[in-house]
Amino acid sequence: MNTDALKELLYKIADDQLILGHRNSEWTGVGPLLEEDIAFSSMAQDKVGQSYQLYQMLHQMGEQEPDTVAFMRNANQFHNSQFVELPVGEYDFSLIRHFLFDHAELIRFSMLSQSSYEPLAQLARKIKGELKYHVMHANSIIKQLGNATEESISRLQKSLEGALPYALGLFEPSPFEEALKEGGIFEGETALQAKWEESIRKIVEQTALQLPDLKTLTPVYGGRSGVHTEHLQPLLDEMAEVFRVDPTAEW
C-alpha cells in the first residue's frame, strides 16, 4: 500500500472536518433561531470528533498525537480546502457552504466505505451514517429558504455564486490520484466531483435558485498544498490558544 498517498488523503479530509467544525461552532449561542444554533453546534461536534478519529488513524501510522497535529501546526501545514476556512459570514453563506460541503463529504465517505484500507472503510461506514443527518438538515433548509421570500432567495443565490469556485476547490486533484485509485484506497476527486454535481443539482432544482454552469467557473485551488487565505492563521491561533498555554492541561 502507498502510505504517502493514504496519509495525504487522511490529512486533507481530517483538516477539512476540523476547520469547518470550528467554523460551525462560531454559531453556538448566536444562531438565528434555537434549532439552527443547536444544529450548527451539533454538526461542529460531529466534525471535530470525526477529525479526531482520522488523526488517531494517522497517529497509528506513525504521525504525531491528534492534539499535537490539530493544535501545533501553522497554516501552511494544513491541507484543508480554502472553502472551509472562509469566515462564517452572514447566515446565508454558512448555509450554502454547509449544503455544498456536506453533499461532497457524504459522497466521499460513502466511497471510502469501500476502501481497500480496512480501518478507513470501517470508520467511513460509521461516519457516512452521521453525515446523512447533516445533508438532511442542509436539504430541508435550502428547500425552505430557496422557495421562501425574494430576500431569502436572492441572498442564497448570491452566496451560492460566491461559494461555488471555492467549493470546487474541495476536489483539487492530489499528486497521488493514480496511486489511490490503483490501490483501491479511493476512487478519486474527479469521480467524487461528478457525483457531487448530480447530488446538489437535484436539490437546487427543487428551489427558485439557479445553479451556474460549473464549467465556466475557475476552482480555487491551493489549500491541499498548504496555500491558504489570510483567514486561516487567526482561526488556528484562536483554536490552539489554550493548548499552547498548557499542553498538559486536563479539561
Next chain:
Amino acid sequence: MPVLTEATVREWLEEVKDPEIPVLSLNDLGVITGIEVLGHSHVQVQMTPTFVGCPAMDYMKMEVEQALQKRGIQQAEVTISFETPWSSDLISERGRAALKQFGLAPPPKQALIEDLDFLEHVECPNCGSTETQMKSPFGPTLCRSIHYCSHCKETFEQFKPL
C-alpha cells in the same frame, strides 16, 4: 473458584449505565461489542461509540474499567474500535423499553436506511400519537432529534436511528 466467563463479565457490566440516559445500560445500548476473558484477572472489552464525536465515550470507558476493577479484575483493558460499528439496531428490546420509559422515542428498526423521511410521524412517547413532525434532526445530544406532537402539543425527543 469458578472459571470466569464472558457471560459473567457481561452481567457485571449491566450496572454501567449511559451517563445521559441513566435507565439504559451500556449492554442494552449496544456499545459493548466484544468481551474477552484472557485470565482469571485479565479482561479485554471492546467498545464502540454511538456517534464518532460522542463526548461521553471516555467517561463510559472509565466506568467500565472501574466496574471490572471493583470485581477484582486487575487487568481491565477497554479499547475503542469501529470494527463492529454501532447502529441503532444494536439497542436491545429492553433498551428500547427503557428509552420509552425515560420519555425518549426509540429509534425505528431496520436502520441503514437510505431515506430519512420516516423521521416524520415518529410515535409520541407521551400519548402514542403518530401525528408528529420532526422539528430538527439535531437535539440536546448528538444521538437525539427534536419532534413535536400535534395531538398532545408536546415537544419530545427521539433517539435517532443510525
